[in-house]
Amino acid sequence: MPHLRSASWTLLIPAGSATDPSGRSGAAQVLNGMIYRGAGDRDARALSDAVDDLGVQRGGGVDREYMTLSGALLADDLPAALALYADIVQRPQLPVDELDAERALAVQAVQSLQDRPAQRLFQELNRIYFPGNFGRPTLGEIDELGALTPGDLQADHQARFCSDGAILAVAGGVEFEAVKATVEQLFGNWAGKGPSTPAVKLRDEPLYHHLPQDTAQTQIGVAYAGFPLGDPEYYMARLALNVLSGGMGARLFTEVREKRGLVYSVGASPRVLKGVGMVLGYAGTQPERAQETVDVLLGELRRIKAGVSADELERARTGLLAALVMAGEATGSRAGSMAADIFLLGRPRTLDEIRDAVEGVTLAALNEHVSTHAPTNFTVLTLGPAPVEIHSI
Amino acid sequence: MPHLRSASWTLLIPAGSATDPSGRSGAAQVLNGMIYRGAGDRDARALSDAVDDLGVQRGGGVDREYMTLSGALLADDLPAALALYADIVQRPQLPVDELDAERALAVQAVQSLQDRPAQRLFQELNRIYFPGNFGRPTLGEIDELGALTPGDLQADHQARFCSDGAILAVAGGVEFEAVKATVEQLFGNWAGKGPSTPAVKLRDEPLYHHLPQDTAQTQIGVAYAGFPLGDPEYYMARLALNVLSGGMGARLFTEVREKRGLVYSVGASPRVLKGVGMVLGYAGTQPERAQETVDVLLGELRRIKAGVSADELERARTGLLAALVMAGEATGSRAGSMAADIFLLGRPRTLDEIRDAVEGVTLAALNEHVSTHAPTNFTVLTLGPAPVEIHSI
Known part of the structure; x- marks a missing residue:
């Protein structure tokens, strides 16, 4: 899309609510918040300033099969943004002393469903329509969110934030070869293979x-x-x-x-x-x-x-x-x-x-x-x- | 934006909730629905089919100062869509026998605020922050919606759907001169001047x-x-x-x-x-x-x-x-x-x-x-x- 001055990316990591560890429903949701609280050699403040310095409009979130980390910005700033996101997914600091604040946010998101009946309806409809792990709510369960420890998060990041199955898509005023070279440099050493996602089953009885x-x-x-x-x-x-x-x-x-x-x-x-x-x-x-x-x-x-x-x-x-x-x-x-x-x-x-x-x-x-x-x-x-x-x- | 194949338009008519007739709060909201229920020589079914034949993605709604009728579609189809909208704003049929269904929708939108506390909060905050007509809810009041007659609607359309103050903005893969000629042909005979909107006042005491x-x-x-x-x-x-x-x-x-x-x-x-x-x-x-x-x-x-x-x-x-x-x-x-x-x-x-x-x-x-x-x-x-x-x- 060479006529555009902006660009968007979607980085997909196959770590969704369906592969949240047993008894830790909501782990992907909390990880998706914690990875922004400092990464590489930047603490939370320095990281959010660096993202804002590039004018990034952040998007993304947790789904059943995967989470996405997406953004939009001026095309010229894409390489710098990808460098930040390379740290965010590969080298998050996951600061122990910020877990309680992140957990409090996740708990509030669950509680707020009581005030958003249409959203609550679909969470509960999914729960009965998908037997097994796919029916678990993407927002998590309050008691299981409460049980998450810093060690759980570290282990979960290690287990699920792997290069195998990760996908990066970019659209906008950029050239494929240039982006490819940047990505190879930034993500070339990323490795590992996460747990395989179980096959999706749908309820087949009315x-x-x-x-x-x-x-x-x-x-x-x-x-x-x-x-x-x-x-x-x-x-x-x-x-x-x-x-x-x-x-x-x-x-x-x-x-x-x-x-x-x-x-x-x-x-x-x-x-x-x-x-x-x-x-x-x-x-x-x-x-x-x-x-x-x-x-x-x-x-x-x-x-x-x-x-x-x-x-x-x-x-x-x-x-x-x-x-x-x-x-x-x-x-x-x-x-x-x-x-x-x-x-x-x-x-x-x-x-x-x-x-x-x-x-x-x-x-x-x-x-x-x-x-x-x-x-x-x-x-x-x-x-x-x-x-x-x-x-x- | 000559590199684009799509186009969007916004047609703004200075008929918003602040100029709803006295005792008829919600009139703009109901009009904004009724004008799509047949216009020119097309009844409701024929009109919605004609809009769909062009692949229009409809947008817009009622605000305090005005309502907007907007849409997006393939740029080549813009003249045909504007022809439909010329009928919709100038020659709506406002069918008497569909008013009850439209009113029922408007009443439900008001009632649903009870289940959407964040939206209800802002409706009520606006009510106290804007003294006078601007504080009236854009969705209307249930009792005043109930009082709306077909005659009220006809009179309101006559009074407020006027060319004076109406604005059409278009962006996308179109040429200004061509669109201008189309608009002059379609809207050239549109006339009239609506009631002047009172000056906005904000509450100045905490x-x-x-x-x-x-x-x-x-x-x-x-x-x-x-x-x-x-x-x-x-x-x-x-x-x-x-x-x-x-x-x-x-x-x-x-x-x-x-x-x-x-x-x-x-x-x-x-x-x-x-x-x-x-x-x-x-x-x-x-x-x-x-x-x-x-x-x-x-x-x-x-x-x-x-x-x-x-x-x-x-x-x-x-x-x-x-x-x-x-x-x-x-x-x-x-x-x-x-x-x-x-x-x-x-x-x-x-x-x-x-x-x-x-x-x-x-x-x-x-x-x-x-x-x-x-x-x-x-x-x-x-x-x-x-x-x-x-x-x-």
Whole structure:
């Protein structure tokens, strides 16, 4: 992207909540904070000043499979920023006397979920939709955060911050060869192989569960299986989902929100993990409208099986292709997508490749897809003053 | 931005919550939804399909002084999208039988604030910080939303959707002359002058107020006067605020979050209205840490009066300049900034002009600024299980 003066990077390290050590849920979260509290020969103050001296806008965070350390800045300053991040991931000081402050932050993030019911809903939905380690909350558990010792953190950094599986993606006004030389110099001696991440499993039986909380609105979450990146059905599933929840006239928006005024926000979005795809649906509504909302929401998800019109396909396609061009022009989005692609597929997809795949889906193929792979086996979680009745999931 | 294939626009109409008709708080919010329910000769379905046919990513919303209708799409499709929006603002159908659904959405948005305590905090802080019409919530009041009739809406559209004061800003892969010709053709017959927006007033006496709510965290909001765009102090105030709350090592982040682990998120950000500037500060913390948090937060705001170091100024400057370059490369941000500049200043600022102004601030001038214009006369609002003690504001 030679016309740009800025650049973004995403550094992905395969240390996510799914590989938090046993009894130490939240370890990745705390590590992700502690590594910024001094690295190389800079203490916390000197390190944050050095990052600010470069005007870095920091991003990233902890996910189930990995954590990302990302940033955006003027392209000319990228080598200096990468030098700081080489210290941050390879040589963090992990100061013992700052662990309590970092732990206090992590505990507060967990507690604050009580005041953010939509976020709490999805943490708990993930917990029941992913059996095993993948269901553990990325924010951690308060008692296990409390048990973390400085020794645990040191050992965890040693075990999981390894070069094997780490990915660096850069987009913006930089030249590949120059960045490559910088990276080889800065990260060339980084070594090691972390624990292998267990294969992701999704719940395959339908389930309805209610979480009582005295909220003003009932929060409704739905999870069901989708398709992973690389699957021949992937782009068809993506287009079918856009028919349900893409533009202004998409089915969920029209049927749940516009026609009936049931909810202020409603939608369904794809999530992709290694070898696995899923869809998360959401609606938040008044308790007295929760039953109708969940009925209409699940009904619309099921109804896709009956087929999609030619107009619907074209609108879904146009929306995806326009979004693709826009995302391709934004450095942060581009760097993040490339890192995720390499993690999930082993290589970055080009924008042309994605465009060709989206353009190649015919109406007949899409309708064959939706009739064979209609959403089913829903895991439904509601959070609010009262449960709803789910007749068939 | 000829290297881009995408474009963004912001259409600003000076119809915000401050000019909602008396007894009809929320009218702008409902209008902002109703105008999309059919326009020109397209009914709601045909209009949303036409917008989706162009792959438009819609944005915008209602603010105190104005509402914005914005979007992003492929640059080639901009003329077709502007044709739809010419209908949406000038010839909306405002269908009587869809008002109840739209009203239900608006009511739900208000009710959902109970489940979003940070958002509720700022709605209520604005209510006490702006005496008069500017303090009315942009989302409206439930009883006044209930009183809105179809006739009210028609009259309100007639009165406030006028060409006088409306602003269209476009950024991206388009040519100015071509867009100008399109706009003249589409909007050339648009006429009228809306009600004048009253001058903004801010509370000038300090105040502490507590709003009891049974939340897990205590939410702390602070408002105090800043400087408007165009004021000679503006860029100095902006740099001083970046010293407090810019990068990773900014004072609030360091003192409130990193050193003491008091809060997960803390910060202060500028807000500019016509002729008026202000700063909003925020922290959310455990109730037992609320007192210490508010003490440290207000203490740090006051301490800026004692001066800023040369290093702090340079880091604040670097952060602002890097953010400026990045914002200048993003079409949506550029279109939004230009529209706001024209509304506030009567003309868009160029990126060079902003850069020169930020680069021109000397340490001596900044320290003169902070010693003369230190934050004071705080309006503080807490929301949570118990109030704090404010010794001096």
